[in-house]
Amino acid sequence: RLCVISCVGVDGERPAFVVSLHNLELSAPNKSERERSLVKLCIGMIDAGKAYNAANKQFVSGIRELAQQSTKDEVIEVNKKQPEAKKQFDKVSEEKEAALIKNAQAPRNKQHEVEEATNILTATRKCFRHIVLDYVLQINVLQSKRRSEILKSMLSFMYAHLTFFHQGYDLFSELQPLMKLLGGQLDQLVVDAAKEKRDMEQKHSTIQQKDFSNDDTKLEYNVDADNGIAMEGYLFKRASNAFKTWNRRWFSIQNNQLVYQKKFKDNPTVVVEDLRLCTVKHCEDVERRFCFEVVSPTKSCMMQADSEKLRQAWIKAVQNSIATAFRDKGDEGEKLDRKSSTSTGSLDSGGEPKERSLKGESALQKVLAIPGNTCCCDCGQPDPRWASINLGITLCIQCSGIHRSLGVHFSKVRSLTLDTWEPELLKLMCELGNGVINQIYEARREELGARKPQPGDPRHEVEAYIKAKYVDRRFVRRPSDEELRNKVVSLSKQEKRLSSSSEHLPPRPPPPTPKLRPGQAGHLCFLSGLQLYWAACARSLPDMSEALAHGAEVNWVNTEDDKRTPLIMAVQGGSLVTCEFLLQNAANVNQQDAQGRGPLHHATMLGHTGQVCLFLKRGANQNAADIDEKTPLTIAVDAANADIVTLLRLAKMNEEMREAEGPYSQSGDETYQDIFQDFTHMASNDPDKLNRYQQYDPQRP
Template sequence: MKIEFEECLKDTPKFRQYLSKEENDIEHLEQRLERIIKMCTVAVDSGKDYIKNQSAFATSLWDLQKHFSNDKNAHNALGKVIHCFQEMNKYHTILLDQASRTVLKNLSVFVKDDINQVKDYKNHFTKVSESLDNALIKNAQASKNRPQEVQEAVNILAATKSCFQHTALDYVNYITLLQSRKIPAILSTLLDYYQACGTYFHQGSDLCNDFDEFFKSVSDEVNSMRSSYHQLEKSMQNRHTSVNDYTENNINQSVNRIEGYLFKRKSKGFKTWCRRWFYLCDNQLVYRKRSHEESYTVMEEDLRICTVRPFNDNDRRFCFEVISPTKSHILQADSADMLSAWINALQKSIGAALQFEPQTRRPSSSSPSSNIGSSKKKIHWEQFLKIPGNSTCCDCKGSEPRWASINLGITLCIACSGVHRSLGVHYSKVRSLTLDAWEPENVKVMMELGNDIINKIYEANYTEESGILQATENCENAIREAYIKAKYIEKKFVCQIDSVAIEMGLNAEGGNSENDQSDESKKWGVKKFRRRHRKDSSSKSDDDSINFPSMNLNLSREHLLLVGENLNNSTVQCDNRGILGSDQESTEGEDNIIEEGSLATFNSNLLLYKASAVHNLPVMSMAFALGADKLWKNSEDLNRTPLHQAVLSGSVMACEYLLLNGVPINTADDLGYTPLHLATQKGCIAQTYLLLKHKAQYDSEAKDGKKPIDIAVDKRNADIVTLLRLTRLNEEIGVNDEGNGEDETYKDVMKDFSNFASSQPRLLRNRNENASPSRNETEDKE
């Protein structure tokens, strides 16, 4: 059986495709058999040309063998038979009468009776199918305001559908039985002819004896086929009882696999209705015609931006509407049950797609900053692949990665991205390079890291002796999953903190090693860092070189060990489109500032704290890999968090990196200052916007009684005052408007701030500095 009977009952495109293939197959078989009959007739009628025509007959059998190229046993059996006939061809001079009674008669009967019977039933099936189509159209067109017309259409449809289902089963029955019978029918005819040859030709007896054993096995196989054929015939006759048990509830209606016919209203011209086979595929709603078409048409490319609802503004029943920001589609189901099933399945699919979307903040009336209109844009994703190591998958080294983990700063192939999604967003936040819109802050994070840096951190200690196979492009999914979990969750290949401490000159307990006991003045530090890029590879300068932080610890100057120095020296090139926007505008430059500390104090938490102060994302990544606590506060510095330090550094990318990796946003220091307080105090508009977008509490009060807006008013920073007041106003509007919180003016203004902060931060900062008091009057309170 090549087709399940349910496919016949559903009349799926797969069923129609099966019919087309089988019809072509039978036609091909008929042509070959007719040629065989013709050649045999010529051999009988043309005694003088018998030998020549016998050769042509053998040739036609070779063509027949090709028909069974997918059936090894039949293919081999035919090959043996044909070879035997060719050897016996020189002895066949008196077999004309026997050939006429075997080959010509049996195969002609097979063609006239069996094949023509299937062809006749094809015409009947086509007529019934057309009747069903007409009944479906009439049923769909029946006005719900005319009950009698509706009932008549329903009755006709039910009768026609039942007739069609029985006819379809009969048609498949005839085809299946024919395909099952053709091999034994043809082989048995040829075997009869072979036996006649052995009888009439004493000269070929020796040759026949050589093939007797083989042909005996073929004969047994044919008998077995015949027995199977009779059993199949009986089972096929019982299939009709399933029609009464079949209902449309048997259709697969899982969230991702619902499929079936819907009427689709055309959006142009006369807005006529056409019937198409719809299904869900990769967060897309697609459809195709019933037959003679392999390709499909995408109706909606991204279900995440769609909604679905019933549609009652016309006289057709069972209609619903799929709405996207740019268009609307009216579809019609066959029944109320199918209407409900489609709406529920589409809503669940939309929800499932949104759950797998990278973590962007959703509107919420309870959150004052939840409606901030993020400035997202499609990126020139090819530029990400120019970052060192990004041209291949970070984990399996597969080619052409098209996905990224935005909190890790790496590119991934589709197979590895699926495993990353399964880790959970607290480990990896996956986003498409080609399909998703990207926020400027995420782009900044991606440009600072890359596969080379992350792998030199997370694969530093990988060896084959670890007992874990390294993922490769074509490895099994179990190997890929085990490797990625060991790499990012268990962190088995990261240099342990004790090993790093010993390399820096410390023992495991935190004291100096024997070689360094006399040198108590040694310190460790993290250098201020920002990756630069250049547009022209032919012009290089000192500013073009990039010092990537590393796990190697080199003595940079006397008594100072820099963490993560000289991992790699390379440049990132990008074209004039320049997706890799620099963070230079939102920081205070490089200035070779180094955050230092005593070697005795070295630990992962302090490493993250100091790296955040100099916006050094690679070292921050190293600190997380070494086990830095996201909730840690520095008791030696007003109990501030790494996020406080990132804000003080002036870096948007450092703040975004910490927030992507789960560092709390509203933690207050000993003065009661949250990161939003400090961003307001420093006049960092881009950081203020970023914190509000991530749901920072805009009205928290410090110990001196000041809220962020009070600080902004004191600093006379009009833009930050506007941001904070709009956020508060939006919350009030949201509460008063039944929790909707969808004020369009607020979202437009916030989007403008995002665009300005991303594209022209220096101009935005200068504008506020010109309107602010002198720097002496705005000294940070620490």
């Protein structure tokens, strides 16, 4: 306790110190109560020992008194004999008395009566003496036995004491070094406590004499700090509301971001997402002193330090953080710039470099152009800068953090301005959007009377709403079996029309009209899985999202259609975006149908080069063989599809290169990556150039 309190002299305003002091105040009463209880128990042990010693002394005194009385006890008193022996002794005594009386009364002139009385008296006397001897012997033996038992018990008691005290002596002899050590620590604690008291008194006197007009907290920028926080301290922040109020907050620079906390235990609020996009400058045109401003492309933040020294320290820290971020990420940024501005053997006939990924404002503009995307999907905060790529929605910074906490099986968060966006992923975002998803996940919100969060609401309220919306799916409308059945039939018919109107899809038998097996008509999971199945083939992302919201399994197997999955049906539908959507929602890229063919097999057979490229990037097993022992490469060679053969062989070579380089190798050869990005871009933007389909014939030699 003294060690914590002594920190006041260093920086008593730090939030961590205030929280530690608060926790100490809460725990101090409990600790004091336990300490007092332990002292009472110790005193009780001492009192019990004293009582034991007193009782032991009384016991020894009783033994001494008994021993003194035993030395004087030489005569055995008759009244101590046993009851049965005494009765026999009394009877024989009475018989002897009667014989004596009869003998005295015998007349002289009757000789025969005299002889008879004499004989009776003689026999009675003889019997009396035998009885007396037996009685006395019995009493002596009993008395001797009692004395021996007492002596034996006393001797056992003394030996037990001897053993107890001997063992106690041995145990405490072993503890003697520890007792000496504890005694030394006790003396040192007393000395330290006295010293702490003197030091605190000295600090009190120093504080009274010290001038606090220039008492600035020492701040240093340390990029290698153990906790990842390069710098932290208190600053005043000007609010962005109409009143322009100033609030004191605890700011820190960490992970190349400027964040602040209202309370120490609150989650940090991000002021600047990436300091590399910012600049910092002095502000002399405001009424307050020691102000500076951090300016980003989208907003600015005005802050005030406690002194000019601290202002300079913060400005230097922000500048150092910007420089450090550019130095650490310069190589990566150079590599990305080089990849996005050059093309290694473009597959486009024009031969000009083409953009293969979108980043920053380009992706932001395209996604925000979708209706409803200009505000956060969950709280309505304008100008969102984050997205959930498996849901297809835009989010503000606070809601994106909550979505991350849900786990990637519910939401995968990506930045609209800082991350790189593949064309197929960008199209996925554009085909869904906040309006479509909210129609699904908030269909019953008003009916249930649930309030949608607003910008500025407490985080815990927003978090509770998001969990109810996406995890519990509380606001999703549950359709009836008849509605789902009609939806499935409509999607299957829509897929037939798409197949018949497509010039690039190979001829295949029309899909069977979905038939529900007996007993399954009321099963929502079965119907939802069937909806996802046909929606994937019909290339309808809103219907697929609705099916997942109803609980459809993304890897659902249609046992009535050759055990095909929604991902295989997405391949049949020929849509790259549909495949991307299923993969983002954890579809298994290697799940096979009844013929042993996975999505890569089907994409190869249909000549869908973009899908082949997508599946290879997602780790599809190109060595898997179907029931005809055909691998995707064998099928591509038989169909004479040069593009897919090239992709499969490049992927195989890249895999072998990674295995040769060891387990810590990177993603592979850069040329391989460039070629795959060219195929992906062309499949998304110019699919006609890749639709060089040739019917696959299994019987072809």
